[in-house]
Structures are given as structure tokens and as C-alpha cells.
Amino acid sequence: MENKQKVVFVGAGSMAEAMISGMLQKELFAPSQITVINRSNTERIDYLQMTYGIHTTQNKEITLKNADIMILAMKPKDVVEGVTNIREFVNSRQLIISVLAGVATTTITDLLQTKVAVIRAMPNTSATIGKSATALSVGKYATEEDLNIAHQLFTTIGIVTTVAEKDLHAVTGLSGSGPAYVYYLVEAMEKAADEIGLEKKIAKELILQTIIGAAEMLKTSTKQPAILRREVTSPGGTTEAGIKVLEQFHYQEAMISCIKRATTRSSELGEALTQSTASQD
Numbered sequence: 001m002e003n004k005q006k007v008v009f010v011g012a013g014s015m016a017e018a019m020i021s022g023m024l025q026k027e028l029f030a031p032s033q034i035t036v037i038n039r040s041n042t043e044r045i046d047y048l049q050m051t052y053g054i055h056t057t058q059n060k061e062i063t064l065k066n067a068d069i070m071i072l073a074m075k076p077k078d079v080v081e082g083v084t085n086i087r088e089f090v091n092s093r094q095l096i097i098s099v100l101a102g103v104a105t106t107t108i109t110d111l112l113q114t115k116v117a118v119i120r121a122m123p124n125t126s127a128t129i130g131k132s133a134t135a136l137s138v139g140k141y142a143t144e145e146d147l148n149i150a151h152q153l154f155t156t157i158g159i160v161t162t163v164a165e166k167d168l169h170a171v172t173g174l175s176g177s178g179p180a181y182v183y184y185l186v187e188a189m190e191k192a193a194d195e196i197g198l199e200k201k202i203a204k205e206l207i208l209q210t211i212i213g214a215a216e217m218l219k220t221s222t223k224q225p226a227i228l229r230r231e232v233t234s235p236g237g238t239t240e241a242g243i244k245v246l247e248q249f250h251y252q253e254a255m256i257s258c259i260k261r262a263t264t265r266s267s268e269l270g271e272a273l274t275q276s277t278a279s280q281d
């Protein structure tokens with residue numbers, strides 16, 4: 001069946017761009033089906049229009065009223081203003097998808113004051129190249145059909161799983177923020193390469209292939225990560241010496257604490273809003 005759904009992104013930042021880039025590559029949507037609006041930054045909208053050929057609008061009211069799917073992609077701190085501004089243009093036939101970290105589906109339905117389907121999603125920026133790891137959860141008024149639509153949409157930008165809404169904080173700490181942990185590791189490897197005297201260009205190539213190779217091994221091998229690590233670690237050799245230093249710096253504990261703190265931060269982002277917007281019904 002031909003997909004004629006109109007999608008409007010409310011918020012035009014990195015996550016919206018990552019999703020648009022991935023969605024258009026898979027051709028489930030044509031650029032003309034996608035419109036992006038934000039608070040005030042017209043340069044940003046112009047850039048997205050020039051780069052991806054998507055729609056822009058001078059009339060937010062009509063665009064929002066005609067949308068089949070609205071994707072909320074502003075920062076959590078802007079959700080009250082952002083959602084309140086679109087409230088009068090939302091109706092119960094539409095599907096609202098929120099990618100906001102920490103923000104509960106009930107916060108969104110409370111702000112909208114409409115019994116509208118809300119699906120909460122936590123993708124990551126690897127959506128840009130169709131490699132997001134996305135988890136979805138279903139709000140009070142969303143049906144199986146709404147979940148299917150969201151599933152289909154997010155499948156264009158990577159793998160999709162469904163979780164209970166309470167688990168989305170953990171997903172956010174793990175895979176929503178996850179790409180940053182990997183980039184931080186690469187930053188450290190690049191600094192080290194510089195300090196041990198390798199030419200930048202060569203180091204970059206070696207680091208990249210090392211990460212890709214290890215990721216492919218993790219994906220294709222039946223062996224656990226710890227076994228794969230042991231296979232690199234010759235007794236008395238270089239890896240063993242290096243890993244001992246990581247242990248001295250409590251590398252694993254640091255990573256675990258990092259993911260736990262990011263998870264807690266997701267709860268914190270949502271909690272203040274849940275309290276201030278709690279439904280009366």
C-alpha cells in the first residue's frame with residue numbers, strides 16, 4: 001500500500017535530522033511528506049529543506065492540523081511550551097510520537113488535553129545511517145495499530161524493540177546516550193595515538209577499523225565479549241598489561257556508573273514534569 005502519511009517534526013535539532021536522514025534513505029516517506037517546524041530558527045529549517053528536500057511551512061496551524069504523525073523532538077525542558085503551542089491543532093485521529101528523554105506519555109497527553117495516541121520512542125543518532133537502536137513504548141490511548149505504524153517508521157532508521165514505559169529510562173542511559181560513550185572512547189584512543197607518536201590519519205584509520213571489526217565480531221560470533229577479550233589477551237603480553245591499567249582506573253565500574261547515572265537523569269528529567277502536569281482524571 002502506498003504510504004501517504006504526513007509527518008511533522010516539532011523540533012529541528014540533531015535527533016530530528018538523524019531521523020529524517022535515515023527515513024528518507026529507506027524511502028518509506030518521500031521528502032514532500034515530511035515537514036519540520038521549530039520555535040524560531042529559520043536558518044536551521046532552511047538548512048534541512050536544502051539538504052533533504054523536505055517541506056517547510058509558513059502556516060504551522062494548517063500543517064499541524066493536516067499531519068497524520070507528529071514527532072515531538074524538542075528538548076525535555078521545552079516540552080511544556082512546545083506542546084502547549086501545538087495543542088489546539090492536535091486531534092484524536094493523529095499519532096503523536098515523542099523522542100524526548102525521560103518525558104512520560106501521560107505528561108504529553110496531559111499537556112495536550114486530548115485523548116490522543118502517544119508512542120514514546122528512544123532512538124539514537126545512528127539513525128542518520130539507518131543504524132539506530134530504538135525502543136518504543138505505548139501510551140494510554142495508543143492502539144496496536146499505532147504501535148505498528150511507529151514500528152514501521154522506526155524500522156526505516158534501524159532496529160526496533162518494544163519495552164514497558166518504565167524501562168525507557170534504562171534504554172536511554174544505555175543506547176540512547178550510548179553512541180556518545182563510544183565516541184568518547186575513540187577520542188581517548190586518538191589522544192593516545194597522538195601521544196605515542198602515530199600520524200593522525202593513520203591512527204584514525206586503524207582506530208576506526210578496530211571498532212568496526214570488534215563490533216562485527218560481537219555481532220557475528222557466538223562467543224561472549226569476555227571470551228573475545230581473552231582471545232586478544234596473550235599471557236604476559238601487551239593487552240594484559242594495558243587492561244591491568246584499565247582495572248586500576250576502575251574502567252568497568254566507571255562505565256556502569258555512567259550508564260546508571262544517565263538512567264537516573266532520564267527519570268529526573270521526567271519527574272519534575274510528571275508532578276507539574278499531572279492529570280486530574
Ligand SMILES: NC(=O)C1=CN([C@@H]2O[C@H](COP(=O)(O)OP(=O)(O)OC[C@H]3O[C@@H](n4cnc5c(N)ncnc54)[C@H](O)[C@@H]3O)[C@@H](O)[C@H]2O)C=CC1
Binds near residue numbers: 101
Ligand atoms: N541527540 C540525541 O542523541 C537524542 C536525543 N533524543 C531526544 O530528542 C530531543 C531533541 O534532542 P536534540 O535533537 O539533541 O536537541 P536539539 O537541541 O539539537 O534540538 C531541539 C530542537 O527543538 C527546537 N525547539 C525548542 N523549543 C521548541 C518549541 N517550543 N517548539 C518547537 N521546537 C522547539 C529547537 O529549536 C531545536 O531545533 C530531546 O528531547 C532528546 O531527549 C532522543 C534520543 C537521542
Ligand SMILES: O=C(O)[C@@H]1CCC=N1
Binds near residue numbers: 172176
Ligand atoms: O543527552 C540526552 O539527553 C539525549 C537523550 C539520549 C541521548 N541524548
